[in-house]
Amino acid sequence: MLAEFSSGQARFPNKGPAVGLFADQEIRLIDGPLFVGETYVLRREIVALAESSRTESYWVKTRIFDASGQRQVAEMLLNHATLKQSYAGYAEELAARTGEALGARPV
DSSP states (O other): TTTTTTGGGOOOOOOOOOOEEEEEEEESSOOOOOOOEEEEEEEEEEEEEEEOEEEEEEEEEEEOOTTTTTTEEEEEEEEEEEEEESTTTHHHHHHHHHHHHTTOOOO
């Protein structure tokens, strides 16, 4: 995944172990293209949180700059989704947080 290789360094809190997936990805070249072997500076931020009856997700915008960090060359928006029922402690966490049982909400 473009710009995702080093995402662990961002240390965004994640639930787990759980089944996760990339639900959507958008890539925008601004002053590209990007080249293999070039050094880039990445700046990440969480721009949205979302939830459905089966998933929790967060959207990460990664802005990609040249090696000097001054000129933005691209950006990527990536939706990280976690399947709720794959997270072993999810039902207990939900009940503790809301008093609601897993599956109690309408789909």
